[in-house]
Amino acid sequence: MPYRPTALTRKNAEDKRDGFLRAARALVATGGFRAATVAAIAGRCQASVGSVYSYFDSRDRLLAEVFRSAAGHEVDLVRQAVADSGRDARHRLGELIRIFSGRALHGRRMAWALLFEPAGPVIEAERLVYRRCYTDLGEQIIRDGLAARMFVAPDVRLASSAVMGAVSEALVGWIRPDSPEPSPEEQENAIEGIRAFCFRALDVSVAGGTS
Amino acid sequence: MPYRPTALTRKNAEDKRDGFLRAARALVATGGFRAATVAAIAGRCQASVGSVYSYFDSRDRLLAEVFRSAAGHEVDLVRQAVADSGRDARHRLGELIRIFSGRALHGRRMAWALLFEPAGPVIEAERLVYRRCYTDLGEQIIRDGLAARMFVAPDVRLASSAVMGAVSEALVGWIRPDSPEPSPEEQENAIEGIRAFCFRALDVSVAGGTS
């Protein structure tokens, strides 16, 4: 490789970098961030530990990038399913819950890593913005539902948090790494149950008393 | 000290053991489990690192005991406030939410340690039973509310999980170690908001549609 970066070297370098990211992502999807040690990542690429460090400042940065990439993908899928395409807020909130849960139950290990796995402060910070994305999505939908007099919610942000909290709590039991694989109908029941719970809390069709 | 344990030695030993537990608890209440290193615990008792190990098998066991003690105390307070003392289910569920949240917002650091702080598998296991206690409490109340035709809930356990999830999610923003101290009225609003959300989801007075 030459003295000044050429198109080829640049591409090679990018490929290599990308290889590390893919390897790390695969490891996370299998065993969580805990399993994505620098040695394992390098090994998976038949590269040396040291070479990882010529592409990334630190393991934390590498994993943060993996997190953003994986989490961003998930959020995009949900955002797409929830896009304001003429459907009403109730349908869109249902899709939010369904897609989010469905994805989590599909890639359980990855979902666990993204949502719950204990990790260092850097990952934790990424997780914060990740969760916030979903809450923001929910908030927007609820706001729309409010405008359409379809939902009732004195505090929109709180309501969105509550929905996400309820969903998370329902999911954590299923995607914890040492919990048994849930059967499809168990999954279905859980998701629909949560959806129903949230709708009962939000629907205007009901004349809820507060205390 | 004698060849056979006498009343005095036994008491001394118990006191010392207790001292370590108190020290550890104080450290957890200040900086979470992370801060409760063996050295810090010993230091706080003006004892040596090694002596800790003549009272506890391992740091994990010590911290597990701290967890159980602290968590047990919290659960007891809630259980007491929620005891079936002639009050209706709505009131009792409200108390569950109020006391749980109130306690968490009072001892924020400890609540964070008990509910959210990333920690080793042993603590994580304790946390599981701790959370389950609350869910069980909620489940019982909701069941009572169901019997009194005051609540509606197709799946009681799911409903209880959802309530705890909603409360947790609302709390995590306030008790995260680096978040600013919330003002009393902010707390009040958050708690009442969650309470209202949950009641809207559960109250029979409303004729909720599901999808």
Added chain:
DNA sequence: GGGCGATGTGAACCGTGATTCACTCCTTGC
């Protein structure tokens, strides 16, 4: 008062895994 075992000490040890760096290996420009 002397010895024995309970008790206390804390420096050394260990395991884990990230990070570094002196070195080798290439490719390229001349």
Added chain:
DNA sequence: GCAAGGAGTGAATCACGGTTCACATCGCCC
């Protein structure tokens, strides 16, 4: 061919905190 650097290597190093253990200390019992 060959020198200059960039890229790759992986053993050594570091950081961290839990755990051990050889030794010191103490106070009761005979």
